Amino acid sequence: MSILIDRSKRVLVQGITGREGLARTRLMLDYGTPVVAGVTPSKGGQTALGVPVYNTVGEACQGSGGIDISVLFVPAPLVKGAAVEALEAGIKLLVIVPDRVPLYDVLEIAAVASAKGAHFIGPNTLGVLSPEAGVLGMMGGSAEAIRSWAAAGPVGITSRSGGITTSMGYYIARSGIGLSTLVHVGGDSVVGTTHADVLRQFQTDAQTELVVMFGEIGTSQEEDAAALIEAGAFTKPLIAYVGGRAAREGTRFSHAGAIIEGNVGTYEGKIKRLREVGAIIAESFGDIPRLAAEALKPRSTRPAAATAAKAEEEEGGAWKTAITEIQPNAIRLRGHTLDSLMGSVTFGQAIYLALVGDLPTPQMGRLIDAILVASIDHGATPPSTLAARTAASTGAPFNAAVAAGLLSINQHHGGAIEDCMRMIQGALKDRQERSLSVDEAAAALVKSYKENKKRLPGFGHRIHTDDPRTRRLLAIAHEEGVAGEAVAMVEALARAVAQSGKSLPVNVDGAIAALLLELNIAPELGNTFFMMARLPGLVAHVYEEKTRERPMRVIHPTHHIYDGK
Numbered sequence: 001m002s003i004l005i006d007r008s009k010r011v012l013v014q015g016i017t018g019r020e021g022l023a024r025t026r027l028m029l030d031y032g033t034p035v036v037a038g039v040t041p042s043k044g045g046q047t048a049l050g051v052p053v054y055n056t057v058g059e060a061c062q063g064s065g066g067i068d069i070s071v072l073f074v075p076a077p078l079v080k081g082a083a084v085e086a087l088e089a090g091i092k093l094l095v096i097v098p099d100r101v102p103l104y105d106v107l108e109i110a111a112v113a114s115a116k117g118a119h120f121i122g123p124n125t126l127g128v129l130s131p132e133a134g135v136l137g138m139m140g141g142s143a144e145a146i147r148s149w150a151a152a153g154p155v156g157i158t159s160r161s162g163g164i165t166t167s168m169g170y171y172i173a174r175s176g177i178g179l180s181t182l183v184h185v186g187g188d189s190v191v192g193t194t195h196a197d198v199l200r201q202f203q204t205d206a207q208t209e210l211v212v213m214f215g216e217i218g219t220s221q222e223e224d225a226a227a228l229i230e231a232g233a234f235t236k237p238l239i240a241y242v243g244g245r246a247a248r249e250g251t252r253f254s255h256a257g258a259i260i261e262g263n264v265g266t267y268e269g270k271i272k273r274l275r276e277v278g279a280i281i282a283e284s285f286g287d288i289p290r291l292a293a294e295a296l297k298p299r300s301t302r303p304a305a306a307t308a309a310k311a312e313e314e315e316g317g318a319w320k321t322a323i324t325e326i327q328p329n330a331i332r333l334r335g336h337t338l339d340s341l342m343g344s345v346t347f348g349q350a351i352y353l354a355l356v357g358d359l360p361t362p363q364m365g366r367l368i369d370a371i372l373v374a375s376i377d378h379g380a381t382p383p384s385t386l387a388a389r390t391a392a393s394t395g396a397p398f399n400a401a402v403a404a405g406l407l408s409i410n411q412h413h414g415g416a417i418e419d420c421m422r423m424i425q426g427a428l429k430d431r432q433e434r435s436l437s438v439d440e441a442a443a444a445l446v447k448s449y450k451e452n453k454k455r456l457p458g459f460g461h462r463i464h465t466d467d468p469r470t471r472r473l474l475a476i477a478h479e480e481g482v483a484g485e486a487v488a489m490v491e492a493l494a495r496a497v498a499q500s501g502k503s504l505p506v507n508v509d510g511a512i513a514a515l516l517l518e519l520n521i522a523p524e525l526g527n528t529f530f531m532m533a534r535l536p537g538l539v540a541h542v543y544e545e546k547t548r549e550r551p552m553r554v555i556h557p558t559h560h561i562y563d564g565k
Contacts, residue, residue, distance in 0.1 A: 004069075004130070004183065005128050005130050005135070010065075010067050011028065011136065012038065012061075013035055013037075014038070014039045016040055016053060017046070017048050020073045022048060023138075024097075025049055027142060031147075036064045038053045038060070039060050039082075058085075061091070069092075070095070075098065080108055084108070094120035094121070095120070096109075097122060099124035101188070106191075107190065110190075121184075121186065121193045122185075122191060122193075123188055124186045125184045130152075130181040131150035131173075132150075132151070133181075139165065139166060149169075149170050149173045149327070153177055154207065155208070155292055156179070156205070157181070158195050158212075160184075161216065166337075167334075167335025168214060168335075172292055175292070177289070180205060181205075195213055199229075202236065209296060211234075213239070215242040216244050222242060222273070226279065229278065237295040239281075239288060240280065240282065241281075285335075323354065333354060347369075347372075348369035352364065360519070364482060367473075367476055371512050371529055375530050376534065381557060383413045384409050384414065384538060385538065386408075388541055389542065391542075393555065398539070406534075406535070416507075416510070420510050423457055438489055447500075458507060459507060465505060466505055467508055469511070473511040486517035490511070512530070
């Protein structure tokens, strides 16, 4: 038996005639969820996908013979009114899908729900999925996709991230272990149903033998779950994975509710508390299916095909990747379906997801996009551009000419970012170990480099004495609240260099180096951002060379004239 949804529950959709309401009602109906009525004021008497539409929830309850659950697809400012209307009509469970619902509205909904003996999931939730039983909201994307991977079984999921909810379910199912119910409690700081609430329901569910919990920094949901275990109110095995390990105080991680304030809601505190009560901690997202299988032994319900696949893997017949999963009609990048990312994230955010494994915040995404724009091109004189145009002039195809340009990016051209990242890290480490101020640590580093006649990576430029890209990148970092220790250090280094009498301002590589550290990018990937950024510029130069210039011409490295807009 699943929790929250089964074939006996009668479901209402509020906002059924809207774009989202129609699309998600189709998903629920296609998966067999008993959607018996919809509500859109002023559209009563119509039908949507064969479902009768009413003007009010009261009319829907009376006309359909009773409602157990209402799923809300209405604009955020209208959520409170719609939710209270449903609760006043006697509906005991609401699934509030919209995000950006005002906090005080959520608190008022919670007060009414408590008075009515009802509860709600969300806001800012994908909803609930019980394989072979039903779906509430928008989890899974399509009924066909759900059926392709989700089978009923002993593992329940509670999660603060919609994408991670389905990703965990997918990878657990792919390992041959079935699922009972997947619950996305919502990503906001105040939600109607918490991890602890879900665990109480899983405790009494005969089908669920094990629960996997995805937590995040911020709020006390994970600590409350630990308290529940400590009190003996939840006794089944719990696997916990907590996101936001690298987040700093005051920085939001992925969701509105995932923010550390002071010492409250930290990654370390949550992990410590969960360990204390015996939860199984997953250090890596990819460990979850293995840990689930181990926790279920000897009751594992893996089908024979999955067992054979596992045996083949252990014998060396398969290798692993945690980047992209390809299935018929489904492409998932780091657990997120590619079609859901399209149009909802920028290319820079997608790059971050591919490299780091988590979606960046919008603020981080803006900074990544600015980094990529900053290095998209720097005229016809850089070695990479000259190499690409020279190759194009010989008649080389696009891939060969662009590759020639990329191969020219090396230690002295585009290669300073990684070195500068490591230099900044070293200065920050020195500051911490010696209890120095940021300016003292910067001055010590500059003095050391000067005495050893070493060049400061990320400083100085053969053309610019005040690189406009540097000024703008650092300004955006401050505007978006992303500037931290690394930015402070590179700015202190600039002051120390100026005080030493050198005219070496921070160049674009130095600015990018500091910002990539703030974004938790590994130094080994530093120079690749220059390569990714420069690629469109190289394509443009190769195309211009092929369409504007004669083949095999003499290309002077500096003698050219700009005649564009």
